[in-house]
Amino acid sequence: MRADYIWMNGELRPWDQAQVHVLSHALHYGTSVYEGLRAYEVAEKAAIFCGPEHFERLLYSCKVLRCPSPFTVEQWMDAAARTLRANRQRSAYIRPLVFRGTGTIGIDGRKSSAEAILAAVPWGTYLGEEALEHGVDVQVSSWRRGSPGAGTPLAKIGGQYVNSQAIAMEAHDNGLQEGIALDANGYVSEGSGENVFLVYKNELFTPPISNSILSGITRGCIKTIAKDLGYTVTETAIPREMLYAAEEIFFTGTAVEVCPVRSVDRLQVGNGGRGPVTKAIQDVFFGIVRGTHADKWGWLTPVDMAVDMAADAAGDAPAPERVTA
Ligand code: PMP
Numbered sequence: 001m002r003a004d005y006i007w008m009n010g011e012l013r014p015w016d017q018a019q020v021h022v023l024s025h026a027l028h029y030g031t032s033v034y035e036g037l038r039a040y041e042v043a044e045k046a047a048i049f050c051g052p053e054h055f056e057r058l059l060y061s062c063k064v065l066r067c068p069s070p071f072t073v074e075q076w077m078d079a080a081a082r083t084l085r086a087n088r089q090r091s092a093y094i095r096p097l098v099f100r101g102t103g104t105i106g107i108d109g110r111k112s113s114a115e116a117i118l119a120a121v122p123w124g125t126y127l128g129e130e131a132l133e134h135g136v137d138v139q140v141s142s143w144r145r146g147s148p149g150a151g152t153p154l155a156k157i158g159g160q161y162v163n164s165q166a167i168a169m170e171a172h173d174n175g176l177q178e179g180i181a182l183d184a185n186g187y188v189s190e191g192s193g194e195n196v197f198l199v200y201k202n203e204l205f206t207p208p209i210s211n212s213i214l215s216g217i218t219r220g221c222i223k224t225i226a227k228d229l230g231y232t233v234t235e236t237a238i239p240r241e242m243l244y245a246a247e248e249i250f251f252t253g254t255a256v257e258v259c260p261v262r263s264v265d266r267l268q269v270g271n272g273g274r275g276p277v278t279k280a281i282q283d284v285f286f287g288i289v290r291g292t293h294a295d296k297w298g299w300l301t302p303v304d305m306a307v308d309m310a311a312d313a314a315g316d317a318p319a320p321e322r323v324t325a
Pocket of ligand 1 (some may be wrong): 164190215216219254
């Protein structure tokens with residue numbers, strides 16, 4: 001995992017020079033917000049998937065942390081395009097991050113600077129290529145998601161991800177690929193870094209935002225695809241037991257994409273492996289991001305790879321624009 005350049009506070013820096021001070025507030029208190037988005041190679045260009053939606057969520061997270069983003073959605077899109085070009089990447093995992101730098105060692109970080117970086121690194125299938133076909137084995141985590149009064153799950157704030165790490169580490173230590181956390185009341189919430197969908201009697205179900213989930217951008221796309229395929233999608237509180245009753249379960253997320261779950265707590269899901277509904281949804285999703293299906297909802301923003309770095313630095317490059325098929 002390496003690239004030539006990282007964008008930092010408005011300019012590209014060589015990888016080794018993108019550094020922070022040890023007294024950065026974010027290191028001590030988790031005062032950072034971030035996003036994860038992907039660029040896919042489509043027609044020999046990098047195409048950013050749902051870029052504006054991710055940067056809008058980044059700005060929302062900044063608002064909640066009371067750490068205003070130094071850049072607008074358009075400026076962030078431009079930073080992503082510049083970074084991909086500089087690194088000659090047609091596909092990448094893109095990681096924008098806003099964090100509190102130096103200024104105070106007190107808990108209230110608002111006297112510290114607001115810093116911004118965007119990195120783009122190679123990152124393949126999150127849970128393994130095989131997992132997309134055969135599914136992953138998961139457990140219900142012993143860790144709960146925070147109660148609504150204890151956190152802000154709709155915002156991707158760095159410090160909140162210690163809870164996600166506990167969920168992932170527990171599952172890995174148990175020889176499983178992922179954990180599904182329940183919310184404070186015992187209803188299904190989400191994985192450590194992905195949303196959950198269930199298929200029951202040929203209908204789709206997923207927890208609503210009131211069950212302490214991050215409102216995933218992929219989750220939104222999958223709802224759109226599923227409805228377009230003629231499935232009913234219901235957002236409702238899901239008791240733990242439905243994870244055992246479901247015919248199919250799959251995760252959605254930028255890193256995990258659309259990944260089937262084949263067992264929960266060592267109980268096989270449905271017939272084990274990938275079910276037909278999951279497969280139908282995957283076919284449309286991967287078709288769009290691999291360029292074999294029309295991007296009919298306009299989720300991809302192609303990046304012109306031909307612009308040279310000098311023009312980019314001078315701001316002469318055209319702004320990336322979405323094209324709806
Ligand atoms: N839940 C959590 C806790 C996450 O960190 C993520 C990844 N951002 C998701 C769900 C999936 O969200 P998205 O589809 O926007 O990547």
